[in-house]
Amino acid sequence: MKRAFERPVLAQLSRRVAFAMGGHRSKLMLMALLMAGSAAYAQETYPVNGIASPREGCVAFTHATLVKDAQTTLNNATLVIRNGKVVDAGPNAAIPKDAVVVDCKGKYIYPSFVDLYSSYGLPDGKRSPFSWNAPPQFLSNTKGAYGWNQAIRSEVNAGALFNVDEKKAANIREAGFGTVLTQQEDGIARGTAALVTLADTKENLAIIREKAAAAYSFDKGSSTQNYPNSLMGSIALLRQTFLDAQWYKSQPAKEGVNLSLQAWNENLQLPQLFLTADKWDVLRADKVGDEFGVQFIIKGGGNEYQRIPEMAATKATFVLPVNFPGAIDVEDPTDARFVSLAEMKNWEMAPGQPAAFEKANIPFCLTAAGLKDIKQFLGNVRKAIEYGLTEQKALEALTKTPATALKAYDKVGSLEPGKLANFLITSGPLFREQTVVLQNWVQGNRYVIKEDGWNDIRGSYTLSITPGTTLNIDIKGTPSAPTLSVIQPDTLSGRIDVTDKLVTLSLPLSKKGRNNLRLSGLIGAGNWTGTGVDTAGNPVKWTAVFVKAIADKPAVVKEAAAITTGELYYPFNGYGWEKLPQQQDILIKNATVWTNEKEGRLENTDVLIKGGKIAQIGKNLAGGNARVIDGTGKHLSAGIIDEHSHIALSRGVNEASQAVTAEVRIADVLNPDDVNIYRQLSGGVTASHLLHGSANPIGGQSQLIKLRWGQNAEALKVTGWDPFIKFALGENVKQSNWGERNNVRFPQSRMGVEQVYVDAFTRARDYEKQGPGKRRDLELDALVEILHQQRFITCHSYVQSEINMLMHVADSFHFRVNTFTHILEGYKVADKMKAHGAGAGTFADWWAYKMEVQDAIPYNAAIMHNVGVVTAINSDDAEMARRLNQEAAKSVRYAGVSEDDALKMVTLNPAKLLHVDNRMGSIRVGKDADVVLWSDHPLSIYAKADKTIVDGIVEFDREYDLQLRKRIAAERSRLTQKLLGEKKKGTPTQKAAFTREEMYHCEDLQGGHQHDIVNK
Template identity: 80%
Template sequence: MLAALLATGSFARAQETFPVNGIADPREGCFAFTHATIVKDAQTTVQNATLVIRDGKIVDAGTGVVVPKDAVVLDCKGKYIYPSLVDIYSSYGLSDAKRSGSAWNAAPQFLSNTKGAYGWNQAIRSEVNAVDLFAADDGKARPLREAGFGTVLSQQPDGIARGTATLVTLANSKENKVILRERAAAVYSFDKGTSTQNYPSSLMGSIALLRQTYLDAQWYKSQPAKEGVNLSLQAWNANQQLPQVFEAADKWDVLRADKIGDEFGVQYIIKASGNEYQRIAEMAATKAAFILPLNFPGAIDMEDPGDARFVSLAEMKHWEMAPAEPAAFEKANIPFCLTAVDLKDVKQFMANVRKAITYGLSEQKALEALTKTPATLLKAYDKVGSLEAGKLANFLITSGPLFSEKTILYQNWVQGNRYVIKADGWNDIRGIYTVTLTPGNSYSVEVRGTPSAPLLSVLQKDTLPGRIDVNDKLVSMSLPLAKNSKNSIRLSGIIGDNGWTGTGADTSGNLIRWNAVFVKTAPEKADSVKPTEVAALGPLLYPFNGYGWEKLPKQEDLLIKNATVWTSEKDGKLENTDVLIRNGKIAQIGKSLSAGNARVIDGTGKHLSAGIIDEHSHIAISRGVNESSQSVTSEVRIADVLNPDDVNIYRQLSGGVTASHLLHGSANAIGGQSQLIKLRWGQNAEDLKVANWDPFIKFALGENVKQSNWGERNTVRFPQTRMGVEQIYTDAFTRARDYERQGAGKRRDLELDALVEILHQKRFITCHSYVQSEINMLMHVADSFHFRVNTFTHILEGYKVADKMKAHGAGAGTFADWWAYKMEVQDAIPYNAAIMNGVGVVTAINSDDAEMARRLNQEAAKTIKYGGLSEEEALKLVTINPARLLHVDNRMGSIKVGKDADVVLWSDNPLSIYAKAEKTIVDGIVEFDRDNDLQLRKRIATERNRLTQQLLAEKKKGTPTQKAGFVADEMYHCEDLQGGHQTAIGD
């Protein structure tokens, strides 16, 4: 019975659906690898052990393993066996997605052109399964195997929702043999990829689309009949059961993705970018596992000082510190894998792993990150990731420890199939031999070097360097008999189990026979090459540029004494007055105040004002200020795309700004939701945000909205006239009102949610505007739907309708003397702000420009000339008035007991062009200090010189370098649709 069962089992294993063209060969491959050092996993190494595999799987591994009688035995004495590596982020076997459809100058595309019952947006490709597109490709598998990989998770990197990835081996077999798991993970990003649709056109649009798709999928699951068939949403819901992988473009994208995951109960595995070490505490707080690339930045050629001046200190420091990222993750106890995906040449992979080890990554953690961790995250540890019975026979045979620079990778076995990586050196012939010539003498010969590159010496009184070439079992040698002699004995033969034998010619050309007998192992010689030592790395800075903090400043109790205090309150301007700050608040205002334990700052001869509030700003925004694709995009949020690294935060602190209202641009009638931030330099995005403030949203009127200045291809999107703009508003709020009236089970719509908030005075409007007729129109629409326009911004014709604005309850944020830069500002006058202020409209001077924001005190001062405002009234235009417009005047905008300690100590009258902000204090923290700024400039010079010398040394020793070049940051204005205005990042 047992024999019959065994025969039945063997027959069952031999069955397959593919026909055999020829003679069937059902033999099972059984191999035993003996006398090896077997590294079963990162924690378990077994000496003098045996690995047995059969039919592509591991039978046993360890000591005391019985070698089957039918096994082919390979003696692996002196060799190491490791699990083959696993890459969790690859596109192996998949062709690049191709952009289809319209030409570059085609009209806008609003809906998907994908044929079939799919979703409305081409960037949501959840229905795509990599397994359907996968084609095994041995030409592309070979370099991955040569790098040590045996298994990869393969996906098509295209779109925001990229569908599913498939887990495959790198065996040279048919697709059905190498696919381990058809749908192994779902993959996402913020990049819409090859989609030809306009939406989304910005990072915040991508985030909104992702959030809306989560909501739509939940609704579809509960109300399928209302949608009909939507294959994209069906696939989305099915994919939620899989591991969820998210590709992040930088460290802030990691936090953006994690926030979405938290909102919808998803824990992503994050594919990192390489700069996450700069915010390692925030990375740990995500509780995510990470996939770390090893495409460390190349050295920069700093030889030409003219080119070198364009290289920012941040770029130089990233070159220095990026290789330490894996070590930083290990130190922070954050689980991670390593991937080769971003390398231009996968041959560089193992060298970069060694580099990461040099920078502090442990070898144990490196191996774990390439075996057990990725396999476990993919729920495939039962198949790959270690050398245990029942798992696939995926393993490496090496000459030594895997990550040693001298180690040779001989073979990579995948699913029990051998792939020879390097044949030379498999037999370690190093040692001392006696070579006997017939006829002739005997010579003592030493073979040293490495197994794959042996060197030969004849041991006499003077050791004479010879030559040896080995090709598998064939050997040829040249033995010199005298120093500087041109004649040598030339030998060739075969390496056998019991010695070497062959024929040759002596120095006279006579035919001889020879044999060589192994005598002993040659003594190990000390390695003359010193291990690579990494110089101490420079300090990590927050933010990661020259003006960043080494340690974030702490809140202090401060007493500013004997200053001229501009309260921006009814108390007016107070001479020789003290202001006490405790716990981030203004505690006392008066004369001769007691300091207690507060630090005293001498304000004698100086002026203290409330911090400047910029009511209209576009700093600190990532990858697009406009979601310009549709006329109504109230679902997008500036809060999702804050960039705390923007050097303009620091620059504006130097100009006395303490808070900025960050607005969506003016590309559409109803833009995105805005965000008020405090300029807390060095904090992360969440900590920049002002908590518990009334939320705002950006509307727009005029040329930008109707696309009159967008070019000939943009004549499709409604509206194309100012009349149409009114209809957009009426339609949007009619839809919002109808949406609110729908009962239970309605589809939640992020766009309409924001508009409903406006209807209920829970969200407030800041509207880009110029022309009086449109200003009147929007107030009329608001009155019709019983809400109020909070602020008209720009409003350069506000002086014409100030009385109507006051009656409506609208405020104004305007410029001092910008005009004539486009058609709809032809009637602008510099007296505009003073006239509106005089009528009783709450008026502020704002920037809409990162450079102007550094001089808002001077912009406010212009209203003294143009309109005759008093100094105190002028200063209120950039302090308490914007606070009123933003509904935060109860806590900022003036110097009053109980308010936030956001103050500026000026060297002179704050309205003077000679005034400098000496100290800018936010929440009782000195965020900018002019004396400290001078020290920072010295630190920048020192750091730049240190790193420049390191980079020059790299070039001198032959390291490939990349040309120094200009790297720009984005500086946005209202009208910027894509890249914005380019400015140098600076140090």
């Protein structure tokens, strides 16, 4: 049985005959026949319905300014194409005898653009609406021999799903693109992306490379599966899948057939493309890639310019969007208050991102992805050029760089023999504002973008009107926008409209004349002819004979005014630094020093800081060249350490989808831009222990950070500390407060919680005993670390029975619970905790906010402390952390704890609980210079942190903070005026909208496809 017949060749040609290149119609028909005939001829396995016409199409474009690539521009050159490919290009290119010759005098020819990020021709991922009424889904519902997680779709083959879409292709071609890398935007592992052209041809001819790249993201897309439900879960899934694929490759018999892992391994041979949302996602993706020896091509989110050194360090090629943020309407001050300074500055500075990458020598491509209207693309590229991007680099970013990144520079990206005939014909230099893209040729097929302006009709003409009138007219303007003048003693302005070869003229005969000659006709090679009506409405015939060309005045290229923007801030926030502060030697003199050591409080004492450490403590110290800070009348304490915090995190604090998620890592999702870092520095906090939430019995791995304001995520992390993990007990883990649908995931009772622990550690013990060739399991790796006292537990807890239960489980498996946090019934079991070796992190006086805290008392911390349990006061709240000194003071008020011991509850004791008391928590020679200079007694409600110092760097200075507030006001005022100016010019604006901060507590859940708060 034969396949379905191709459409008749001549029927295909009928659409391509109308040609606006000058010359005879027969010549154009011949050219169309040649071009379409070559396309039909190329499909040798397809039968022809009609008479076979295996002709070759050859076209020579002469007298053009030929831009072969970003480095090579040739004047008066010829481009020869045959069968959809470039045959020759250059000033001396030979014109074959069978070639159709197209005169491109005055035109420019460029390689068509290549877009490295597109979903053209592919079905959208069908994102299912999230519903709290639907039961949880624990395994993939994809039918077939695929992997367990629905978001891992490495088996998807874009080439097999691809369909030519003529309408969408036409829109993308208008922006100058001839080739795109297309992927299905769905899932964390998205399978392969196909490199395709934008030709209106059959799919098998449009596909350049079926599998051109493998695609990834942190977004699980259409997956209805619960896991992952957080960013850290997405990263953990990626990491585990890399390991599983390696194991599957070496031990296939143990898994059977797993098409997802099989495809994953095959795809690793391809270029690897990763979609990210912002600058921090870039670093997260790059870190995962580095772990497994993969160099990603990274599609950025648009704010990467804010961290150029970090971007350069990735060694990645970037795909940069030009969907620059639109101007915001700030005319109404009530609305304007919702707009942050960071949003304003990003609007101003984002167009400079490509220039910043060029200046830093970071390879990058440009993409139209994210634009609401792709017609804005070239305009936005020109805007990037106004902001400092060079035209040469812009063209390279649209041609050679993307082609090279995909290892497809032998196919596309320049105009060299053997490459696809993908090129643009423009009216002038591509990136000049007045330049028009006339045609976009893809695989040797011509697509008209703008017909008007192909022929330069400008010049002087003699217009003869029958009967008896002769006029001299001049046509000036530009080829795409001509203007008409009637030459008389008084030159009169008329009107001319040109569409293809059709022309209409409106000619005044006198200044006072109310009626004009109205003519229409056809533009010929030299003469124009047509009909019309005179001023009285009588029919006339007319001809126009070309007399001479009008010499263009040399174009006056105005020097573009340099665009100035505000300064970058680190972090990109109103309170950020223009330049990161440096560590310095500091001498603090005449302060009351709360040492937290056996020396106690020292009056009128000096502290010398050198190299980020406490160097000397004493009176009348000499600091040499150290910066001197007068501490007279002030108090100096160790920096506050928050043992339980959830600040500075991105996209979820709970991976709530499973009972055990020990594989997820808070370290993967740090957000250094969180203003709560600065706010807490203002309250004397110098370090925070960032914990996973309390949604499951065994949560994720935690991260201790120092509040190094302005640094990147890696620089926030405290290195060389014992790793910790979050466990939880109580109502949250058994989902009693999650709603009616959550009655499926085990555990559903407090008895079940115990069995989760027993099962998890039994599995971990068995896993450890397995021999060579075992599958590495990141979840069990973390539990094995606990068994060997290499990772330590912080456990969310309230009720004494559960606290006893977990200590019993720990004793059974021979490990120790390091810290019970919250623990509002700790006073009931303090003796047992001391015997077990557990410490406590608790609230000073929170109670009665849910059922399991009804027995909380304000003496809890004091009772545990008096029994000998190392006790800390913590926050679990971004706001409370700013006044932990006052929370500590409550134990003095409620229970008579000494002032020194109370202060230790937020300094030395949390350091002990976190195993860093050899470095932090007290003022002792050799310890880290993490100190706070208070205006008053540190436990007083009147005390303010005047200066907060971390590692010898003044991270917060109250006097400087006042200067920053003035800077913020001035910068807001400047940007407000600039935005108002944009609106006045008629620039489209967007409504000001409130942006919600990401602030988390233990119970916060990020469910499905939205951020939901449970029992906050």
